[in-house]
Amino acid sequence: DSGVTQTPKHLITATGQRVTLRCSPRSGDLSVYWYQQSLDQGLQFLIQYYNGEERAKGNILERFSAQQFPDLHSELNLSSLELGDSALYFCASSVGQYGGAGREQFFGPGTRLTVL
């Protein structure tokens, strides 16, 4: 158990809908990261928050947004969903805001999103 929790575990919805994925980081971690894992794109970085502020953006679509709350949990909002958004969405956390030697991230179990 990494200490990172994600809810829900599974989500099935229809095209055009909006969903919210939730993540709670490990105790003491200030950075939260979101990653998307799909068969065609592999594991890709979406966005990073550090202590409530957006820190970095990756290949995140404009239909997607995220935020980190004062208690440090984070939510990833996906709107106008398309079939291609079906994927496993991981949240990870780390203590600091930068990468580097030994600064690993701890991953949650993921939310599997299925768009029908």
Add this chain to the structure above:
Amino acid sequence: AQSVTQLDSHVSVSEGTPVLLRCNYSSSYSPSLFWYVQHPNKGLQLLLKYTSAATLVKGINGFEAEFKKSETSFHLTKPSAHMSDAAEYFCVVSDPDSNTGKLIFGQGTTLQVKP
């Protein structure tokens, strides 16, 4: 830009035989490298990390990786495979000189262990 290439998408070994999962990296700087493992329907677990303190890195469950700067490689090995090692393995790089902590993942290697 940082990148990693996992040279095999699928590796099959027999139980009790050695495991070799290959990874090459591309980096202009001294890279921060990791191996993560993903068991079926599970999240990602850190196997080991390169911290520049030693080129041979020991991880959990008997796995090791050797950092070779001259070959820009960070291959993962294990002397004797167990059935429980069957999983997806990811070589990962973090850019220590960027202003973010984002990780860049290789495409993954599926390890199959045959009885």
